[in-house]
Amino acid sequence: MASVSMTVNGKAVTGDVEPRTLLVQFLRENLRLTGTHVGCDTSQCGACIIHIDGIAAKACTTLALQCEGAKITTIEGLAEPGGKLHPMQEAFREHHGLQCGYCTPGMIMSALDIVRRNGNNLDEHTIRDQLDGNICRCTGYHNIVKAIEAGAKAMAK
Amino acid sequence: MSATGIGAPVRRKEDFRFITGQGQYTDDVTRPGETRAVFVRSPHAHAKIKSIDVSAARKMPGVIDVLTGAQLATDKIGNLICGWMIHSKDGSPMKMAAHPALAATKVNCVGDAVAVVIAETIAQGKDAAEKVKVDYEVLPAVVDPAKAQAKGAPQIHPDIENNTIYQWHLGEKKDVDAAFAAAKHVTKLDIVNNRLVPNAMEPRAALADYDAGTDNLTLWNTSQNPHVARLVISAFIGMAPEHKLRVIAPDVGGGFGSKIFIYPEEVVCLWASRKVKRPVKWTSDRSEAFLTDAHGRDHVTHAEMALDANGKILALRAKTIANLGAYMSTFSSSVPTYLYATLLSGQYNIPSIYCEVDAVYTNTAPVDAYRGAGRPEATFVVERLVEVAARQMGIDPADLRRRNFITAFPHQTPVIMAYDAGDYNASLKKAMEIADVKGFAKRKREAARRGKLRGLGYSTYIEACGIAPSQAVGSLGAGVGLWESAEVRVNPTGSVEVLTGSHAHGQGHETTFAQLVSERLGIPFENVSIVHGDTDKVQFGMGTYGSRSGAVGMSAIVKALDKIEIKAKKVAAFMLEAAEGDIEFKDGKFTVAGTDKSAAFGDVALNAYIAHKFTGAELEPGLKETSFYDPTNFTFPAGCHICELDVDIETGRVDIVNWTAVDDFGTIINPMIVEGQVHGGIAQGVGQALMEGAFYDAAGQLVTGSMMDYTMPRAHDLPSFHVGLTETKAPSNPLGMKGCGEAGAIASPAAVINAITDAIGTEHIAMPATANAVWAALQKSQAPKAA
Numbered sequence: 045m046a047s048v049s050m051t052v053n054g055k056a057v058t059g060d061v062e063p064r065t066l067l068v069q070f071l072r073e074n075l076r077l078t079g080t081h082v083g084c085d086t087s088q089c090g091a092c093i094i095h096i097d098g099i100a101a102k103a104c105t106t107l108a109l110q111c112e113g114a115k116i117t118t119i120e121g122l123a124e125p126g127g128k129l130h131p132m133q134e135a136f137r138e139h140h141g142l143q144c145g146y147c148t149p150g151m152i153m154s155a156l157d158i159v160r161r162n163g164n165n166l167d168e169h170t171i172r173d174q175l176d177g178n179i180c181r182c183t184g185y186h187n188i189v190k191a192i193e194a195g196a197k198a199m200a201k
Numbered sequence: 202m203s204a205t206g207i208g209a210p211v212r213r214k215e216d217f218r219f220i221t222g223q224g225q226y227t228d229d230v231t232r233p234g235e236t237r238a239v240f241v242r243s244p245h246a247h248a249k250i251k252s253i254d255v256s257a258a259r260k261m262p263g264v265i266d267v268l269t270g271a272q273l274a275t276d277k278i279g280n281l282i283c284g285w286m287i288h289s290k291d292g293s294p295m296k297m298a299a300h301p302a303l304a305a306t307k308v309n310c311v312g313d314a315v316a317v318v319i320a321e322t323i324a325q326g327k328d329a330a331e332k333v334k335v336d337y338e339v340l341p342a343v344v345d346p347a348k349a350q351a352k353g354a355p356q357i358h359p360d361i362e363n364n365t366i367y368q369w370h371l372g373e374k375k376d377v378d379a380a381f382a383a384a385k386h387v388t389k390l391d392i393v394n395n396r397l398v399p400n401a402m403e404p405r406a407a408l409a410d411y412d413a414g415t416d417n418l419t420l421w422n423t424s425q426n427p428h429v430a431r432l433v434i435s436a437f438i439g440m441a442p443e444h445k446l447r448v449i450a451p452d453v454g455g456g457f458g459s460k461i462f463i464y465p466e467e468v469v470c471l472w473a474s475r476k477v478k479r480p481v482k483w484t485s486d487r488s489e490a491f492l493t494d495a496h497g498r499d500h501v502t503h504a505e506m507a508l509d510a511n512g513k514i515l516a517l518r519a520k521t522i523a524n525l526g527a528y529m530s531t532f533s534s535s536v537p538t539y540l541y542a543t544l545l546s547g548q549y550n551i552p553s554i555y556c557e558v559d560a561v562y563t564n565t566a567p568v569d570a571y572r573g574a575g576r577p578e579a580t581f582v583v584e585r586l587v588e589v590a591a592r593q594m595g596i597d598p599a600d601l602r603r604r605n606f607i608t609a610f611p612h613q614t615p616v617i618m619a620y621d622a623g624d625y626n627a628s629l630k631k632a633m634e635i636a637d638v639k640g641f642a643k644r645k646r647e648a649a650r651r652g653k654l655r656g657l658g659y660s661t662y663i664e665a666c667g668i669a670p671s672q673a674v675g676s677l678g679a680g681v682g683l684w685e686s687a688e689v690r691v692n693p694t695g696s697v698e699v700l701t702g703s704h705a706h707g708q709g710h711e712t713t714f715a716q717l718v719s720e721r722l723g724i725p726f727e728n729v730s731i732v733h734g735d736t737d738k739v740q741f742g743m744g745t746y747g748s749r750s751g752a753v754g755m756s757a758i759v760k761a762l763d764k765i766e767i768k769a770k771k772v773a774a775f776m777l778e779a780a781e782g783d784i785e786f787k788d789g790k791f792t793v794a795g796t797d798k799s800a801a802f803g804d805v806a807l808n809a810y811i812a813h814k815f816t817g818a819e820l821e822p823g824l825k826e827t828s829f830y831d832p833t834n835f836t837f838p839a840g841c842h843i844c845e846l847d848v849d850i851e852t853g854r855v856d857i858v859n860w861t862a863v864d865d866f867g868t869i870i871n872p873m874i875v876e877g878q879v880h881g882g883i884a885q886g887v888g889q890a891l892m893e894g895a896f897y898d899a900a901g902q903l904v905t906g907s908m909m910d911y912t913m914p915r916a917h918d919l920p921s922f923h924v925g926l927t928e929t930k931a932p933s934n935p936l937g938m939k940g941c942g943e944a945g946a947i948a949s950p951a952a953v954i955n956a957i958t959d960a961i962g963t964e965h966i967a968m969p970a971t972a973n974a975v976w977a978a979l980q981k982s983q984a985p986k987a988a
Contacts, residue, residue, distance in 0.1 A: 062324060078229035079222015081454075083402045084487040088908035091402060119222035133220040137212055140873050143881065144707030145219030146402040146454030152220065168921065175916040179908070181402050181455050182707045184884030184945075185916040187877060 050111045052077070053121030061108050068092045068103035071118060079119040079149045083179070090178030093150040094118045100157035119149035132156055135195030143182035154178050155192040164200035166193050206720035210873035213712040224452040227406035227421045232480035235408070236265055238470055239326030240483070241316040241333045242492065243308035246342035246564035246901020247355060250306055250335060253316060258332040263325030266477050267333065269316045270305030278302060278472055279438040281463060283529035284680035287367045287538050295367040298358035298562065300528040302465035308337070309357055309527035310564050311901055312492030317469050319477050342564035342901035346524035347501045349561040357527065357562045364562040366525060366534070371542040371616055372555035380516035380553050384507035388590040394578045395968045396499035396524070396895040398911055399571045403454020404485035405494065409470035413478055417445050422467050424450040425460045425704050426744020429681065431736050433463045433531070440471050450734040453706035457885070458570035459494045460706065461746050462531040491906045496895055497571020499524035500537060500578050506586040512596045514605045516553040517545055519582055523560045530569035534560065539677050540575025546614035547583035548625040548663050548839055549605040554615045564901040570746065572885055572946040576664040584660045584951035589964055598955070599629060599638070602661050618665055620837050622929040628863045629661055632841040635923050636861035641845070653847035656960025660842045660952035666940030667752030667836035667931070684831035685749070686742050687757035689718070689765050691824040693810040695803030696728040702742010703754030704734050708878070708942065710750060713870045717755055721762050723789025724802055740827070748940030751870065752836045756934045760828035768824060773805050775814040834933035838944050840864035842883070844952035848960045850983070853976025855891055855957060862948070863925040867939035875941045876924050882945020883922055888914045890953035894969045
């Protein structure tokens with residue numbers, strides 16, 4: 045067992061983990077933050093996307109120990125403490141960008157990284173191209189693309 | 202229409218928990234003292250188990266127990282079953298091989314579980330699983346359904362000759378042969394409907410918890426139909442009496458059919474929990490999902506269509522070999538028979554149809570219903586034949602379709618189904634307008650200037666949903682009735698809970714069902730909760746598949762609401778001191794006809810429970826009603842999808858540039874949700890047509906065993922879709938609903954292949970039409986232009 049410390053959604057956390065423990069296991073099992081999902085275990089589907097120091101990463105292929113001292117944001121950390129949703133969360137609801145909800149946390153975390161990299165005025169081609177690391181089996185992406193475009197714009201306000 | 206009533210695009214109630222990471226999927230549920238199950242699976246497609254040595258595994262850290270198939274048999278845990286009896290044309294019953302949850306003597310596909318390790322953690326379980334020594338005698342395997350019946354093919358199950366499960370047929374062969382003999386034109390096609398892996402984003406999972414104090418077992422699992430799971434696990438597998446087993450299917454991350462079935466892992470978790478007296482959880486990793494989730498499709502078909510000189514279809518015949526894999530999954534027998542051949546009339550008036558289906562075992566994962574289940578296979582056969590026939594006869598494909606559309610209803614097809622309503626010309630016309638078919642030639646010329654071959658493909662599909670009248674499916678072999686139940690509980694404060702036997706795993710029932718109740722009772726949408734997925738709460742239900750939750754599940758709610766209104770009027774009559782017959786109910790208010798005396802719904806609810814205005818002899822207190830609704834017919838959603846695409850001459854790459862879908866789903870409760878269902882269905886159908894395919898090598902190894910090898914559509918593979926609607930009400934249910942969940946997946950593969958073959962000028966191309974396959978076809982059909 046090894047000790048690991050990081051900041052998750054603004055809170056300092058420490059845990060004892062086996063060295064092989066993945067970040068997604070640490071989040072889900074040790075911290076009980078179950079909003080981050082595992083969909084494929086080969087880094088293909090993006091259901092596990094979280095932010096490490098503000099940059100999107102796949103928590104299913106990141107060791108917990110690699111995140112010593114890092115600032116992690118998960119889907120549970122997006123809404124304001126008072127409960128007000130992040131504009132990207134609102135946009136997914138407003139544009140029916142989810143059905144079963146399983147890929148959704150990863151989609152939203154990935155969408156925020158697309159905005160970080162490309163700004164708030166996103167066209168359809170850019171969104172579809174940059175969403176390459178996320179798979180959704182329910183929506184056919186049509187409404188996810190609309191949600192990300194609208195969410196990005198709302199974030200600029 | 203109110204802002205939250207029927208027809209309004211209400212935003213979904215369920216979304217808040219999902220967008221904030223607070224959904225509760227099976228793997229998110231934990232129980233105190235929980236252990237983890239890790240399965241030891243066969244690396245061979247076909248082998249005898251000579252011995253299993255678990256002694257080293259037992260000594261590994263964190264291991265609580267290691268269990269094998271021999272112990273399962275000793276404990277008399279029953280086999281998994283297929284619940285739909287099909288009889289061969291000679292009258293003999295289908296041949297269902299034994300399917301133990303853990304193989305004890307022989308494995309029949311890669312991934313067949315032979316033992317399970319119960320450990321404190323997954324990591325410890327995996328370490329120990331590697332120490333389980335299994336001595337196999339490897340046998341030759343057969344994976345190709347077209348070779349499974351051949352002389353000398355490896356026999357998979359004892360006493361099941363030629364690996365043949367049944368040889369079934371439907372229709373009048375004599376009539377069809379006569380029509381073909383007289384036909385001016387015959388179109389013939391050999392079609393493979395490619396094998397697919399459903400790949401719901403949430404992998405299957407099961408958490409079993411045995412309570413020794415009460416002898417009760419609870420199972421959380423990823424199920425589309427928890428009551429059916431409980432029934433099968435109790436009555437056939439003998440795990441526990443039905444009243445001692447609770448099954449909870451919480452949030453479920455997509456199903457597409459693959460979570461209908463009862464699987465070995467949930468049986469083993471229940472059994473193991475009772476043995477180790479602790480909760481046991483198993484969560485599939487994606488590799489296990491590829492190997493063990495029931496796959497879809499996998500048909501090999503020869504089909505022929507006979508036409509007269511004017512392009513009028515005279516007859517259709519098809520011979521299909523359906524691969525059902527190593528074992529018969531829960532409803533697998535029904536998919537290539539009654540869900541397939543019964544739809545071979547398509548939208549067309551075809552006087553005679555004959556279909557033969559041989560179902561075979563192979564050394565591959567079981568195959569069962571996947572989004573559309575039989576109907577995509579039928580649509581592909583019909584729509585490809587129609588398209589090829591039109592081209593061969595020099596008739597415009599849309600025109601040939603029009604010449605053959607059924608226009609009078611009801612219409613009895615030669616293959617069981619009685620279509621009750623539809624307007625196929627309307628959906629074709631509207632789709633052609635939205636797709637701007639008139640401007641296609643100009644766009645094709647413009648694309649050619651950019652080195653692209655542009656193609657346009659139609660698919661005018663029909664499906665049978667609202668599954669289904671119990672008596673009808675019983676006569677066809679179903680082991681269950683396919684009604685649905687609803688219980689409407691009105692609380693004393695006037696809020697309402699609806700307990701439904703339908704199950705949502707992405708469809709948004711918490712929203713659409715609440716819209717129905719809100720509109721009908723005139724109460725705020727927010728005051729309605731939908732409860733589903735727990736056998737301790739909902740008395741019984743048949744679950745969600747076959748696009749049945751609207752047509753059947755919501756009809757059950759309507760029937761229960763009818764009863765609520767009757768009872769509430771009795772209460773209101775006492776409150777308002779009027780005759781029951783004089784009470785009118787509208788917009789949430791009970792009024793004495795012709796007076797200004799009224800009572801709000803909430804007041805009536807309260808009075809039903811406080812019972813101060815009537816005696817027990819006059820009326821029972823309370824306001825709760827139940828209905829079991831059995832449909833009187835299938836419903837028949839239909840429509841037209843048009844795919845326009847570019848083929849790159851240099852690479853064979855296909856880009857879909859425009860997709861038009863015009864569907865007739867009958868009454869629509871929430872157009873936003875319906876459109877979402879259409880989008881998702883199209884994506885899966887396009888996936889089948891262009892990129893998805895499960896491939897086994899000759900030894901039975903799944904070559905496409907991960908998301909790195911099995912290609913599913915990503916955002917950049919698809920365009921935005923143009924979705925339109927036409928409407929004819931379904932006459933068989935009170936709301937006039939038809940169902941929308943599968944249409945996209947049913948319609949789209951044929952539209953894509955019709956468009957590709959239109960673009961490159963070939964008669965047919967096999968699915969998945971990858972860039973490589975299209976490029977190879979181009980080399981044959983076009984003057985060589987690529988290196």
